[in-house]
Amino acid sequence: MKDEITNILVCGIGGQGVMTATEILAEAAIAEGHDVKKTEVAGMAQRGGVVTSHLRFGKRVLSPQIAPGTVHVLLGFEAAEALRWSSYLRPDGLALVNDARLVPPVVELGLFKYPDDPIGEMRAGGIRTVAFDAATLARDLCDLRLGNTVMLGAIADHLPFSADVLLRCVEARFAHKSAEVVELNRQAFAAGRAAAQTATPATV
Amino acid sequence: MAAVMPAPASSRRLMSGNEAIARAVWEMGTRVAAAYPGTPSTEILEALSAYPDLHCEWSVNEKVSMEVALGASMMGARAFCAMKHVGLNVAADPLMTLTLTGVSGGMVIAVADDVGMASSQNEQDSRNYARFAHLPVLEPSDSQEAYEMTRHAFELSERHQAPVMLRVTARICHVKGVVQVGERIAHEPTGYVKDATRWVMVPAHARRRIPMMFERDAALRQVSEQSPLNVLEPGADRRVGFITSGPTYMHVREAFPDAPLLKLGMSHPWPLEKVRELAGRVDALVVVEEVDPVLETELKAAGFAVHGKDILPRIGELAPEILIPAVNRLLNNEPPPAPATPGPAVFPRPPTLCASCPHMGIYYTLSQLKNIIVAGDIGCYTLGAGHPWNALDSTICMGAAVTVAHGMDKGRGEADKNKKILAVIGDSTFMHMGMQGLLDMTYNRGNVTLLLLDNGTVGMTGGQNTPANGRDIRGNPAPRIDFRKLVEALGVKPERIREVDPYEMPTLFKVIREETRIDEVSVIIGYRPCVLTEDFKPMRSYYVDEEKCTGCGNCVEVGCPAIHVTRREKVVKPSGKEVELSFVRIDPIACTGCAMCLKPCAPDAILQPEQKRVVATLKPV
DSSP, X not given: OOSSOEEEEEEXXXXXXXXXXXHHHHHHHHHTTOEEEEEOOOSGGXXXXXXXXXXXXXXXXXXXXXXXXXXXXXXXXXXXXXXXXXXXXXXXXXXXXXXXXXXXXXXXXXXXXXXXXXXXXXXXXXXXXXXXXXXXXXXXXXXXXXXXXXXXXXXXXXXXXOHHHHHHHHHHXXXXXXXHHHHHHHHHHHHHHHHHHHHOOXXX | OOOOOOOOTTOEEEEEHHHHHHHHHHHTTOOEEEEOOOTTTHHHHHHHTTSSSSEEEEOSSHHHHHHHHHHHHHTTOOEEEEEEHHHHHHTHHHHHHHHHHOOSSOEEEEEEEOTTOSSOSOOOOTHHHHHHTTOOEEOOSSHHHHHHHHHHHHHHHHHHTOOXXXXXXXXXXXXXXXXXXXXXXXXXXXXXXXXXXXXXXOHHHHHHHHHHHHHHHHHHHHHHHHOTTEEEEOOSOTTXXXXXXXXXXXXXXXXXXXXXXXXXXXXXXXXXXHHHHHHHXXXXXXEEOSSSOHXXXXXXXXXXXXESTTTSOSSSOOOHHHHHHHHHHHHOSSOOOOOOOOOOOOOOOOOOOOTTOHHHHHHHHHHTOOSEEEEOOSSGGGGGGSTTTOOOSBOOSTTHHHHHHHHHHHHOOGGGTTOEXXXXXXXXXXXXXXXXXXXXXXXXXXXXXXXEEEOSSBTTTXXXXXXXXXXXXXSOBOOOOOHHHHHHHTTOOGGGEEEEOTTOHHHHHHHHHHHHHSSSOEEEEEEOOOTTSTTOOOOOXXXXXXXXXXXXXXXXXXXXXXXXXXXXXXXXXXXXXEEEEEEEEEOTTTOOOOOGGGTTOTTOOEEOTTOOOOOOOOOOO
16 A cells, blocks of 8 residues: 555535535545545535545544645546636646536626536636536436436546445445445446546547 | 334444544434524534434424433433534533533533524634633534544533533534444433432522632643643644644644644643643644634633634634645745635525525515515525525524514604515424513514414424424424414414414415405415425426527526526617526426415416316324
């Protein structure tokens, strides 16, 4: 095990399952024997506000907070949110982004503008960005709630441990439900993995 | 809900600070645990209620929870209460006297400060209360320590018959880390011992207890000197030594791995000799503490030359990226760090009311009324102060809507004589601290229209049970409050109590107009369940008929997050005025069919696929 701490920042909006996804990632890191800390500020954020979840793991983790400019992988559940937090990435960091645009009431009211192309902006800023449509992948499997698992599939090949470790944690999460639910999540995980691999820029 | 089987000892689990505290409270054989929900402390009691063999309760407020815990402690039982920082203000009254009586069974008070104010009206530092009330304070730095220090706190409490404050912050409560847990130990209450000189705090008795409290302070100072919770960590880089406690310990250790450091797990009273030892080893001392310079002031009073708030911010969290440049500037011999690249400018995304949230109907209606002042309160419905409603004029603390509105009425002069004064309060906040205000107002012949928003839960903290929904903390049936009877008993005339469905905005508008025209106290009770609870039954979604939509944008003013603008168009009206039209669609997945957006839709362009209106079941009376 390397001494270095891995920093993963998961971002999205309240209600998308950001915290649950990060928790499954944390369980995988524990299964691999890492010390783990996971933090977010809950509270008003659950009402459609900005949610970020910081995950740090390694030999021994001290501060639970990730400093700006030190994120290895940014897992964005929403396009503009990924852009908002992109400055947290290291220069060699990777952004994996669901390209969904979730527009809040303050934008609908005409008070603010949603960026025309958040993912384009990230790429123009020199950020290695992999974008895919997690909602459609989930809908193809007939359940939008699988979007969360699609996102976990997308990050599975960008962790310092094998994708199977994470997959086993996803399966364990749904083990108390039917075999069918477990199978659907397995498919969603595979779909997310494939989407991230297909969309991964050649520079990787 | 049945109690879960607790995880076995020696398992290594990912636990939040709140879950770790709950585990330790249970393991210590605690008999009674009470709390009122409040971010970031809520999950302590939630987690604890899943364990068997102890009484857990959602109390109606923090003062109540602390007094319940004290009563249990008087029986020789181990007792626990938890609250957020502002909750301790409410519980300050019993606190200042129970520190004189002391406790019998171990009593731990967990106080969670919202440093950075994620979900609070202020950022007060609860450690000040520990000085005020002469309490020992333990401050964990992560989940494992939260678990261990909670156990330690019960032992300390019993040994010194002192209530112990376990002070945590959001960065402990909501951080998950790996925790090694233990077994539950049985603790039989030692029994009530009648002693009026101790438990009956009349002046003659209290006078005798005060010197005993000072003796306890002295004894606790000795404990702190020897405490294994106060650790002097050596370090090779002696230019700066740090004194710190709680979550900032982790930040300091991360930022300055080679610096000598005194970690105060027991931060009040603090160990004088250990500070002296550190001071003798380093060139400069820096106190790293979030919010107030509490330790810093005391260290300076004790004659130590320390840095603290002269180089560090007085508000918010002290993460490594804040500490490093501040200390580097102090050392003055390192180049200033490169300025952090500002993140891209992205629109703000404030929290909003949910689709079908009954509060939307209330605030849309209030936003349509002119010449009103609306005193607000604490809860999800505080969001009514934001866009598009801008419907609140004040938010102070739990229950203040009622009393501030009453004071506005009594204090108004000529300038405001024609204004209608209203107050808005939620069901749980009303039971917490609003009821007394209503009684005050009826007794003193007030003239306020109070909107009591009953959504059958404590919404903002995640949907906890309350007397309003007739379920206890474990989800078992419990007596349910009848708000009509309650407000009538508090002196409101029966004909001034109106019950209105918040989804029916035109009716609500009419009733508010009627009640505000009458110069006496009125209460309008609006019941609809919170959409995040099991009591809410989603209805079929609506869609916008594009042919019919005229782009008036009225529906957008309802503030529903399921309504999206598809296209904007500028047109010039016959009057010559230019207006922007907003054509909309409804997200069929987010829409849960409350039909509030239909009310202001002039062209009737919002439809259900089969035009069949499904009416939600109203609360059974």
